[in-house]
Amino acid sequence: MTATSTSTASPTTGTTPDHPPATMVDMSVDLAGRRLPSPMMTASGCAANGRELGRFFDVAELGAFVTKSVMADPRSGRGTPRMAETPSGMLNSIGLQGPGISSFVENDLAWLKKAGARTLVSIAGNTSGEFADVAATLRASDAFDAVVGVEVNISCPNVANRGLVFACDPLASAKVIALVREQLPRDVPVFAKLTPDVTDIVSVAQSCVKAGADGLTMINTLLGMVIDTDLLRPQVAGVTGGLSGPAVRPVAVRAVWQTRAAMLEGRLPHVPIIGVGGVRTGRDALELVAAGASAVQVGTATFNDPSAPVRVGRELAQLLQDKGFARLSDVVGIAHERLARA
């Protein structure tokens, strides 16, 4: 419900209904053994940990709520300025600010569980051992049954050794994934979140899946930089930052496409891909799905429209219905089939 729709005195015209009639399309997703009613998710670092967006929509309406990457200890993040607006996107340099895993499970995960949110917990670490410790604390927590998966953020560009992001190195990636996998029950899938800032994303994906990843999330932000031309100095305090938003969407589509193609060619085991990068509308989500994504995260667009993660889901369902599809799963990777047919 909205204020406008209930206010007949408003001269505002031309608004679309907030909740168009539900479509007949089956939007459910099997994500590495977990059945989700919707493919839509928030993107880590673009949605905080639930309460804030819970003011705008029911977080249980999502396929999964993806939390901000949490590390072992509380972390202040970087100084400010932390962001710069860029054409159809933004550069951010937050520096993984967070409460630490103990406070996270007690306060944030407990809230998400109470709200009925299926939660995909994003974890990070300075070392592979820290990733494992975070996963162990998560598993031992009271609210662990709200967790439908763990997303391992091996690709954040805003870390001290940013030239040495885990996901830039297949071996370092494999080590982290194997250690996290060991800490979690078999029925809790592990997703490796990958960076497109590599020569060959498929080889990193291969390494992660071999080490036990049950799925892949792609893409994280791209390393970028903005100069303030008034002051002639870097615009963000962290100097470089992660580029996100619709500007990077073609990079995400490409990464999902290449990885799905490798699966179809037998170079990579079939695992689900969660597509993320520059999704703002249902049409954008459909691009990632057609390239091979089984689920879709909405990140930077949430800053523009706090209800974007659920709005995009409604638009995607409508689009699939208009095109005559009965099931979302029939469309996953369809662009590969249509290329083969051409």
Added chain:
Amino acid sequence: MSGATTHGTRPGSGVVQVTGELIATRRAGAYHHLTFVAPGLAELARPGQFVALAVGGPTSANLLRRCFSIHKVSPSGTYGGTVDVVVAAHGPGTTWITELRAHDEVDIVGPLGRAFPLPKEPVACVLVGGGYGSAPLFWLAEALRERGCHVEMVLGAATESRLFGVVEARRHADGVTVTTDDGSAGARGWVSDVLPDVIRRTGAAVVYGCGPMGMLKSITDVAAAEGAVAQVAVEESMACGVGVCMTCVMPVVDKSGVTKMVRSCVEGPVFRGDRVRWDAFSDGWCRVPDDAVGAPRAGGH
């Protein structure tokens, strides 16, 4: 696509997302004063809170919201509830807003953030505004006077055209002092030059401030020296305004004396002046104080 017309709000959340129709826009010195119809927002808002406006329409290349403190609200006008903001055209987003015409629509989220706390007793208060930072103070003055507070305003700017609301101030306050850096209006100098006198003369217990960071720091210093409490509304750049992007953080000391990097959009924008770590701000940067919770360690982030 329906980005600009999708509405999200949940009952009891204290915030609405509405398509606001512009019904009035006028120049006010160097600024633009805009009135939007924003049903449901006016009833929830209190002085010191802000709204976040999407700019450029549904396919805009400028994704980040622009945040403005609420100048005033009226819950039941001819058009339904309205909200007023004052905008300075700095960059492409704010320029787009100032170029809007009557009946144009903007996606508005609000009210956001914490309001100015009001004193329980009818004490004297001084309200200090720098440039168009004065925008939320007139509404605050009204609320204070309703409680029986004696209210004085101090408005300062670089030059006369950058003052906002001098005439309005005379209507809303029991006394008004104006300063400009160049002496083009009122006393030549800064608000902090005249503030000690105003506090002493009125016996003010609270000083409210809104404006640039440097000014808020000096208001805090003057208030402390005169034995008054400072409540300041900060201006930090924000990407979302709703607490999810983590870009608008600043170091603030909590009740137990611990410094944390807190979001000015949800924990602020109003802070007690003596809780803000002004020592961390310099030259347009804000660093993380070494004693802040989770601050970078040697070799850390």
